[in-house]
Amino acid sequence: MNPIRVGLLGLGTVGGGTVEVLRRNREEIARRAGREIVVTMATARDLSKPRTVALEGIELVADPARIVASPGIDIVVELIGGETRAKELVLAAIASGKHVVTANKALLAKHGNEIFAAAHAKGVMVAFEAAVAGGIPIIKAIREGLSANRIEYLMGIINGTCNYILSEMRDKGLAFDVVLAEAQRLGYAEADPSFDIDGIDAAHKLTILSAIAFGIPMQFDKAYTEGIGKLTAADIRYAEGLGYRIKLLGIARRAARGIELRVHPTLVPARRILANVEGVMNAVLVKGDAVGHTLFYGRGAGAEATASAVVADLVDVTRMATADPEHRVPHLAFQPDRLSDAPILPMEEVETAYYLRLRALDRPGVLADVTRICADRAISIDAIFQKEAGEGEEQVDVVILTHVARERDVNAAIRAIEALPTIPAPVVRIRLEELL
Numbered sequence: 001m002n003p004i005r006v007g008l009l010g011l012g013t014v015g016g017g018t019v020e021v022l023r024r025n026r027e028e029i030a031r032r033a034g035r036e037i038v039v040t041m042a043t044a045r046d047l048s049k050p051r052t053v054a055l056e057g058i059e060l061v062a063d064p065a066r067i068v069a070s071p072g073i074d075i076v077v078e079l080i081g082g083e084t085r086a087k088e089l090v091l092a093a094i095a096s097g098k099h100v101v102t103a104n105k106a107l108l109a110k111h112g113n114e115i116f117a118a119a120h121a122k123g124v125m126v127a128f129e130a131a132v133a134g135g136i137p138i139i140k141a142i143r144e145g146l147s148a149n150r151i152e153y154l155m156g157i158i159n160g161t162c163n164y165i166l167s168e169m170r171d172k173g174l175a176f177d178v179v180l181a182e183a184q185r186l187g188y189a190e191a192d193p194s195f196d197i198d199g200i201d202a203a204h205k206l207t208i209l210s211a212i213a214f215g216i217p218m219q220f221d222k223a224y225t226e227g228i229g230k231l232t233a234a235d236i237r238y239a240e241g242l243g244y245r246i247k248l249l250g251i252a253r254r255a256a257r258g259i260e261l262r263v264h265p266t267l268v269p270a271r272r273i274l275a276n277v278e279g280v281m282n283a284v285l286v287k288g289d290a291v292g293h294t295l296f297y298g299r300g301a302g303a304e305a306t307a308s309a310v311v312a313d314l315v316d317v318t319r320m321a322t323a324d325p326e327h328r329v330p331h332l333a334f335q336p337d338r339l340s341d342a343p344i345l346p347m348e349e350v351e352t353a354y355y356l357r358l359r360a361l362d363r364p365g366v367l368a369d370v371t372r373i374c375a376d377r378a379i380s381i382d383a384i385f386q387k388e389a390g391e392g393e394e395q396v397d398v399v400i401l402t403h404v405a406r407e408r409d410v411n412a413a414i415r416a417i418e419a420l421p422t423i424p425a426p427v428v429r430i431r432l433e434e435l436l
């Protein structure tokens with residue numbers, strides 16, 4: 001059988017990794033796919049830039065539109081990133097009847113509904129395993145392996161850069177900027193690393209996961225997103241002292257009145273597996289009603305780990321290319337005319353536990369005021385700790401751990417606490433999940 005011909009848009013970290021893995025495992029991949037998979041055309045912004053991978057046999061073209069329109073290409077692999085040009089190229093590839101493989105979570109989280117509708121209408125596949133959690137086959141696991149289940153929730157570490165930064169800062173005491181620069185050098189970070197740091201990349205991935213887990217449309221604009229930029233060394237240290245680690249978690253959960261969709265730093269008990277996922281590794285915990293808990297772990301970013309997912313998609317698309325489109329696995333796991341309209345809950349409606357840190361004047365009655373404010377708003381306190389005041393200091397740190405409470409009530413309590421004359425600084429609030 002003739003090889004399947006791939007046009008590669010982008011020769012950066014993931015594009016380079018994809019060329020290398022396809023070359024190195026060429027025979028093994030052909031034995032799996034039933035045909036050889038060969039990159040015949042590729043593009044990048046600057047074709048004169050030296051590349052670390054061998055590009056023999058690949059026609060390099062300056063204009064990506066040539067690849068997308070070429071009758072000699074069967075599958076377009078989009079690895080340039082961003083939304084605008086990538087969207088034009090993906091839609092053009094679909095319009096010309098080509099299958100698409102992409103690692104671009106920003107594109108899918110924001111324009112996936114339109115892209116999948118176009119692909120469905122045209123009878124082509126858009127595969128996106130690499131868009132979530134790097135090399136972990138989490139899309140296939142949820143979409144196919146867990147398809148018997150009503151998914152109750154999923155939560156996990158889905159940004160390698162942030163996890164790498166938090167691990168390196170905690171273990172080696174390195175400064176934030178130093179570790180971020182290393183994550184960029186290793187090819188983990190997004191082109192604009194604020195997407196990582198601000199939790200946006202994790203929210204893109206969570207949006208995709210929520211769609212395939214619950215059968216809802218992509219609703220990135222309704223995801224609550226908070227990054228790691230405001231975490232302080234003091235909070236990381238206090239959390240450790242209390243037996244917790246702080247992780248950037250993405251959480252999607254069915255609640256009574258809708259679906260929680262949130263990304264934020266989270267205290268996790270140090271004895272839980274998720275708390276011990278370090279460096280660039282990702283892990284996703286999925287709870288299905290039949291299977292119970294399942295946990296998926298692996299490298300969340302980097303050239304070859306991500307290429308592993310891109311090439312797996314290429315194999316899948318190659319195998320299914322001649323199948324009747326109606327008999328393929330639906331892009332988002334559920335049949336497109338059977339999506340649910342379950343609402344995404346506003347963050348104020350979410351219920352979780354909290355770590356609160358207050359800076360308080362070291363005077364009698366301050367803690368009584370604070371606990372009364374919490375009690376008045378039905379916030380039950382699990383533990384309260386007052387740190388020793390330093391020599392000659394009039395202010396102390398007070399850390400409160402709450403039981404599960406509603407975010408709206410906690411926000412109201414924080415406002416009331418900050419209005420006390422004995423509380424001279426804003427309250428730090430970090431959410432807490434006890435997990436399994």
Ligand code: NDP
Pocket residue numbers: 009010011012013014015043044045046047049064078079080081082085103104105106130131134187188189190191300301302303306
């Ligand atoms: P890089 O920045 O390393 O590579 C991007 C590539 O696209 C470069 O070769 C660049 O050209 C090319 N490019 C950019 N814009 C254009 C354009 N307008 N026209 C033609 N070529 C263009 O990015 P990554 O490989 O890291 O990421 C690619 C995608 O994969 C992104 O969507 C990212 O979110 C996603 N991803 C990345 C992971 C990772 O670990 N890095 C993991 C999972 C997903 P040039 O080389 O000349 O600059």
Ligand code: HSE
Pocket residue numbers: 131132133134158159160161162188189190196201300301302
């Ligand atoms: N910047 C992303 C991360 C790449 O660090 O997780 C993988 O999607």
